[in-house]
Amino acid sequence: MEEIARLIGGSDRFELGFVERESTPEPAMKLGIRLHLAGLSLSNTISILDRLGVERCRSTVHNWVQKADLQPTDGADPDHVAVDETVIQLNDERYWLYTAVDPDTNRLLHIRLYSTRKQAVSEMYLSELREKHLVDDAIFLIDGAPWLQAACHRFRLRFQHVTHGNRNAVERAFRELKRRTHQFSNTFSHVEPSTAENWLQAFAFAWNRLI
Known part of the structure; x- marks a missing residue:
């Protein structure tokens, strides 16, 4: 999907403040978050992670999204x-x-x-x-x-x-x-x-x- 490719392209554009409490490597967590937000279901997201050797359940990816606390950035000056x-x-x-x-x-x-x-x-x-x-x-x-x-x-x-x-x-x-x-x-x-x-x-x- 084009949406997934574009979202994955920004691999370093957000930080995860909770990684020290997780056993999953940070790149895998970021990938899981991006895949789900780009449109993949939780089931399809964990299927892709599984192919990469990272076995996690649906609730784990859901919790990553929650803990990441992602929001639109501040400081816009629109007309x-x-x-x-x-x-x-x-x-x-x-x-x-x-x-x-x-x-x-x-x-x-x-x-x-x-x-x-x-x-x-x-x-x-x-x-x-x-x-x-x-x-x-x-x-x-x-x-x-x-x-x-x-x-x-x-x-x-x-x-x-x-x-x-x-x-x-x-x-x-x-x-x-x-x-x-x-x-x-x-x-x-x-x-x-x-x-x-x-x-x-x-x-x-x-x-x-x-x-």
């Missing part, structure tokens, strides 16, 4: 920011995935998972986004969600109500996310919200290296 949310199913409950994208580069800027969507949550999300990136002078591209518009007003951020055009960048990210999770019907089963959020942030990390 526009597309912000939207989509539903993520955790067991029998619905959560809301908030995502911000730079539509000029398609890079994911910030991604968080919340149990509800309202103005207070939107303000919390935008506050974190402003701490991570230089977005105060950017134009925010949002849909008709009143909680997002109110949050932008709260921080005096310029925004435009856009349903297509540059907002398609965030829609593309959501489509790829749902394609990646199609094997479990876009549902995270038997996991805590923090575990699902860590996986989603790792997905964002990988997405930024594959675009």
